[in-house]
Each structure stands twice: as C-alpha cells, then as structure tokens.
Amino acid sequence: MIQVPIIKETALTLMDKAAIDIPDDYLTGLQKAADTEEGDLSSFVLNAMLENYQAAKEDRRAMCADTGVPRWYVKMGNEAQISGGPVALEEALRGATAEATTGVPLRPNRVHPLWRTDHNNNVGLNAPEIEYSFEPDADWIDITTVHKGGLFGSDYRMLFPGDGIEGIKRFFLDCLVAFGKRGLACQPAIIGVGLGGSKDITMVLGKQAACLRTVGDRNPDPKVAELEMELKELGNSIGMGAMGFVGKSMVIDCHIECGFTHTGGMPMSVHAFCLSSRRAVARIHRDGRVEYRTDPNWFTPYMRRETIGWQSTTASLKQSV
Amino acid sequence: MAIDHGKLKTVSLTVPVTTEDLKDIEIGTIVYLNGVVYTAREGIYKKVLEGGEQLPAHLAEISNANFHCSPAASQNADGTFNIGAMTGTASFRFSKWLEKWFKVSGAKIIIGKGGMTSEDYKKYFVPNGAIYLTTVGYGTGALLGRGIKSIKDVHWYDELGVAQAMWMVNVENFGPFIADSDLAGNSLFERENEKVKAGIDKLYEGTRAPALRRYGETNDRGDEVI
Ligand code: SF4
Numbered sequence: 041m042i043q044v045p046i047i048k049e050t051a052l053t054l055m056d057k058a059a060i061d062i063p064d065d066y067l068t069g070l071q072k073a074a075d076t077e078e079g080d081l082s083s084f085v086l087n088a089m090l091e092n093y094q095a096a097k098e099d100r101r102a103m104c105a106d107t108g109v110p111r112w113y114v115k116m117g118n119e120a121q122i123s124g125g126p127v128a129l130e131e132a133l134r135g136a137t138a139e140a141t142t143g144v145p146l147r148p149n150r151v152h153p154l155w156r157t158d159h160n161n162n163v164g165l166n167a168p169e170i171e172y173s174f175e176p177d178a179d180w181i182d183i184t185t186v187h188k189g190g191l192f193g194s195d196y197r198m199l200f201p202g203d204g205i206e207g208i209k210r211f212f213l214d215c216l217v218a219f220g221k222r223g224l225a226c227q228p229a230i231i232g233v234g235l236g237g238s239k240d241i242t243m244v245l246g247k248q249a250a251c252l253r254t255v256g257d258r259n260p261d262p263k264v265a266e267l268e269m270e271l272k273e274l275g276n277s278i279g280m281g282a283m284g285f286v287g288k289s290m291v292i293d294c295h296i297e298c299g300f301t302h303t304g305g306m307p308m309s310v311h312a313f314c315l316s317s318r319r320a321v322a323r324i325h326r327d328g329r330v331e332y333r334t335d336p337n338w339f340t341p342y343m344r345r346e347t348i349g350w351q352s353t354t355a356s357l358k359q360s361v
Numbered sequence: 362m363a364i365d366h367g368k369l370k371t372v373s374l375t376v377p378v379t380t381e382d383l384k385d386i387e388i389g390t391i392v393y394l395n396g397v398v399y400t401a402r403e404g405i406y407k408k409v410l411e412g413g414e415q416l417p418a419h420l421a422e423i424s425n426a427n428f429h430c431s432p433a434a435s436q437n438a439d440g441t442f443n444i445g446a447m448t449g450t451a452s453f454r455f456s457k458w459l460e461k462w463f464k465v466s467g468a469k470i471i472i473g474k475g476g477m478t479s480e481d482y483k484k485y486f487v488p489n490g491a492i493y494l495t496t497v498g499y500g501t502g503a504l505l506g507r508g509i510k511s512i513k514d515v516h517w518y519d520e521l522g523v524a525q526a527m528w529m530v531n532v533e534n535f536g537p538f539i540a541d542s543d544l545a546g547n548s549l550f551e552r553e554n555e556k557v558k559a560g561i562d563k564l565y566e567g568t569r570a571p572a573l574r575r576y577g578e579t580n581d582r583g584d585e586v587i
Contacts (some may be wrong), residue, residue: 071453078367080367080368081369081389081539081549081553083365083367084364084366084367084369084391084497084537084539085367085497085498087364087365088364088497088498088501088504088537089497089498089500089501091364091504092498092500092501092502092503092504093503095503095504095506095507096446096502096503097509099506101433101445101446101502101503101507102433102445102446102502102506103431103446103500103502103503104448104499104500104501104502104503105430105431105445105446105447105448105502105505105506106431106448106450106500106502107433107446115534141435142435142436143435144433144445145433145434145443145445146433147432147433147434147523147524148429148522148523148524149524151524158522160522160523191451192451197571197575198573199571199572199573200571200572200573202572203569203572206568206569206584207569207571207572209568210565210568210569210570210571211571213561213564213565213568217561217582217585219586221550221585221586222475222476222500222550222554222585222587223475223498224451224474224475224586224587226498226499226500241526276565277564278557278560278561278562278564279556279557279560280499280557280560280561283495283497283498283499283539283550284550284554284557285553286551286556286557288561293390308500309369314500315498315499315500316500316502325452339575359547
C-alpha cells in the first residue's frame with residue numbers, strides 16, 4: 041500500500057525540481073545547438089540561456105519566472121494500491137501544487153478565464169490537470185509534473201489524407217514560423233506532433249509527445265521515426281533561430297505520436313515545449329522507496345498497443361516456464 | 362557576467378534614464394540596468410488609465426523603466442516578500458494603452474517579451490524619446506532574479522495579486538536585455554524577419570495549400586501573428 045503522505049512529499053520535491061533544474065537531455069541538446077549556431081544574436085541568446093540554467097541551479101530559483109501551468113501525469117501500475125484511493129492522490133497533488141507555489145516560489149498563473157479570480161496557488165477549476173495511464177505487471181506509481189508555458193506555440197488543423205506528408209510538413213512550417221517570429225514560442229523547443237485521433241486526442245497526443253518524451257527518443261515505428269528526423273531538419277532549415285533572429289536552431293527534437301482517426305481525416309496538432317522544458321518524474325514503490333528521474337517513460341509498449349487485449353509479460357513468462 | 366557577448370555592443374544604464382542616455386543604443390545592443398525598475402501591465406494600466414487611480418508620487422523621478430512582467434514571488438509570514446525569478450511577458454497586447462501611459466508615467470524604457478511593431482514605436486515611443494528592450498530567450502528568469510537586489514515597494518498587491526501588482530525593485534547589473542528599438546523607432550525583430558523571409562518563401566515553394574482552408578487565412582509569409 042502506497043501511503044499518501046509520501047505521495048505529497050514526493051510531489052512537492054517534483055515541483056521544486058521541475059521549476060529549477062533543466063532536464064539533462066534538453067540541456068545537452070541545447071548545448072549542441074549553441075555549439076553549432078552561427079547567427080551572432082541567436083548565439084548570444086543560447087549562451088544566455090545556458091548561463092540562466094546554471095544560475096537557477098546555483099541559487100535554487102525558478103529558471104523562468106513564467107513558471108507555466110503546472111500539471112500532473114500519473115502512471116499507475118495495475119497492482120498499485122494507494123491508501124485513501126485516487127481521491128486522496130488527487131488531493132495530495134493539488135495540495136502540493138498550492139504549497140510549492142509559495143514554497144519555490146512559483147508565479148500564481150492560474151485564474152478564472154472570465155472573472156480573473158486568482159487563488160494565488162495555481163489551483164482552481166480544472167487546474168492543475170491530472171492525466172492518467174496504466175501499466176501492467178507493476179505495483180508502483182510514476183508521477184510526472186510538467187510546467188509548460190501556456191500562451192503560444194500550439195495549434196491544431198484538420199488535414200485530409202489527400203494533403204499527404206507534404207500537408208503535414210506545410211502545417212509544421214506554418215506553426216514554427218508563425219510562433220517563431222519574435223520567438224513567441226521561446227524556441228529552440230522540443231516539438232511534439234499529434235497525428236490522428238479525434239480533435240481532443242490529437243491535441244493530447246501532440247502535447248504528450250512534446251512534454252513526455254526525451255531528446256533523442258524515437259518513435260518505434262521506423263517510418264514515423266524517419267518523419268520525426270525529417271521534420272526536425274525542416275524546422276532547423278527555416279533560417280530562423282532563438283527569438284526569431286537569423287539562425288538555425290529552432291527544434292531540439294521532434295516527437296510524433298499517432299492515434300487511429302476517422303477514415304476521411306488526418307488531423308494534426310503541433311506543440312512547442314519551450315526553452316524552459318520543465319519536467320520531473322518520480323517512481324514511488326510499494327514499500328515507500330522513491331526514485332527521481334527526468335524521463336517520464338510515458339509511451340510504453342502498453343500505451344501504444346494496437347489491438348484489443350494485452351498479453352501480460354509476467355503471465356507470458358509464467359507460461360514459458 | 363559570464364555570458365559570451367561575441368561582437369555585440371554592450372551598454373550599462375542607470376535608471377531613471379534621460380533620452381540623452383539612450384542616444385547610443387542601437388537595435389541589437391545588449392543592455393544591463395542599474396537603479397529602480399517597476400512592473401506594470403494590464404492590471405495597472407486599467408486601474409490608472411481607465412479607472413483614474415493615481416500613480417505613486419514622483420514615479421518618473423524614482424524610475425522610468427516599465428517592465429511588462431510578473432515575478433515568481435511570495436509573501437513571507439512577516440509580510441515581507443521573496444522574489445525568485447523575473448521574466449517578461451509579451452508586450453504587443455499592451456499597445457493600446459501606451460500613448461496615455463507615456464504621458465502619465467514619464468516612462469523612457471519599456472521592457473518586455475518580443476517587442477512591439479515599428480508602427481507602435483514611431484507613434485508612441487519616438488515622440489517620448491523612449492526605447493524598447495526585450496528580455497532574452499525568453500526564459501532568463503533566474504538571471505534577472507539575480508539582478509534584483511531588494512524590493513523597494515509594492516503597490517496594489519492586495520487588489521491585484523502577485524502577477525498584476527506594481528513591483529518596484531532595486532536592481533544591479535540587471536539583464537541581459539536586447540534593444541529592439543532605437544530613438545528613431547526602428548525594430549530589430551522586423552529587420553530580422555525581413556532577413557529570414559527570403560528563406561521562408563523558398564521553403565514553401567512547391568508546397569500545396571491544405572484542402573480545407575481556414576476562414577480569413579492568408580498566404581503572405583511576411584505576416585506576423587501579433
Ligand atoms: S514559453 Fe517557456 S521559456 Fe518562454 S516565457 Fe513561457 S515558460 Fe518561459
């Protein structure tokens with residue numbers, strides 16, 4: 041049985057880590073971009089960012105004062121049990137969000153869309169979002185927090201099969217150029233692309249592709265993986281860099297996730313996970329042990345399953361013995 | 362500051378500034394600030410320009426640098442404040458208030474994210490001898506947080522909250538910022554847009570417009586979304 045106080049404490053630590061420590065995979069990617077960037081203004085921006093991550097770490101202060109809109113991803117092992125159940129889990133995550141807002145401190149970004157009511161703690165109606173996934177043959181829970189910027193850099197479009205890969209590339213360019221000018225999307229970014237699904241799922245897949253996969257990770261479908269590399273290159277050949285200045289660093293990596301969609305359509309979403317690509321992950325084991333990491337490992341084979349059932353690995357192991 | 366500035370011109374200014382101080386700033390100059398800087402965005406603009414409330418007395422003598430931003434800050438039990446980081450927010454949305462704002466505030470420097478259009482610069486900034494500085498990146502919140510030495514004052518905190526209150530902060534070596542405009546009203550972003558435009562047109566050559574159009578959509582690659 042996983043105890044709720046441990047979940048709360050872990051969630052608080054995660055909020056702190058996400059806001060302050062840039063994940064290594066993104067940092068390495070940005071360093072590479074800084075090494076090869078030739079535009080003088082773009083280079084200056086990348087160097088300033090590298091210095092900024094260092095300052096954040098040394099002083100334990102938020103890397104960007106727009107601390108984004110903190111949200112949670114929970115992956116529950118099929119055998120995991122939580123004292124108090126999912127209701128207690130959600131209360132712990134909401135509580136940790138509020139406490140970390142004053143503790144780190146974060147900016148209380150969340151307000152009512154019409155009345156602009158601010159609870160000063162990043163908690164409110166439908167906030168923070170908590171998304172769930174499950175994992176067979178596991179008794180742990182993985183908790184990930186992502187603090188994504190909230191204003192620019194994502195878009196959706198209904199494309200059709202006839203638009204083809206060319207149509208995908210064109211919409212990809214549209215988004216990068218539109219939000220890249222003046223650097224509204226705070227590039228270079230990890231670009232997530234959602235392809236297929238229904239409109240809501242198209243958006244969810246694209247966002248998860250941007251926020252929950254690490255730099256260097258490739259989609260297991262070799263053709264999709266190839267398209268990821270192609271789009272990355274395309275983005276970096278626009279001639280634009282950080283802040284929209286002349287340069288060549290727009291995309292640190294590109295991730296695509298697909299979902300089965302209406303036979304007549306090919307909906308697509310694009311999401312930019314900005315210069316403050318903030319994510320932190322912890323696995324809480326049944327015995328209360330906690331392990332921290334920065335790779336959410338969200339898209340497991342189970343998550344990407346294509347057929348009705350799922351063959352349990354332990355069951356198949358048992359069978360094979 | 363350990364950032365590699367390359368060949369970029371770098372200037373340090375003390376706020377309040379005079380228009381004379383801004384003469385040497387070219388678009389693309391790297392700027393650091395010392396003195397006092399205050400935050401003001403839609404919350405303050407509405408209060409003062411639409412609600413008729415009074416600004417703190419002698420504001421322009423204390424500071425004439427208006428930062429479009431909100432800090433990541435919290436209040437301690439003893440009522441004092443703790444500022445961690447500071448990051449600009451996109452300025453283009455505030456253009457409709459600027460004409461009046463320059464008049465009542467006496468601002469000479471506007472700081473924010475992403476600049477404004479050169480049209481705005483020529484209409485509102487040039488007549489007031491003011492320039493626009495953009496934050497860098499834009500995520501350099503920790504570096505800017507480091508440049509804040511203390512909080513001088515907070516106005517309208519109870520009514521407007523952390524994000525919209527007017528924070529007056531004492532700063533030292535506060536930056537880096539990049540000058541987007543100069544006293545003539547030129548824009549660095551627009552110059553850069555112009556430079557990348559040829560490449561963008563080339564990338565789009567041969568691609569086809571999607572089957573389903575969007576109402577009001579244009580195919581002018583020189584367009585901006587602000
Ligand atoms: S997009 Fe990201 S880096 Fe840019 S201001 Fe927002 S949170 Fe900060």
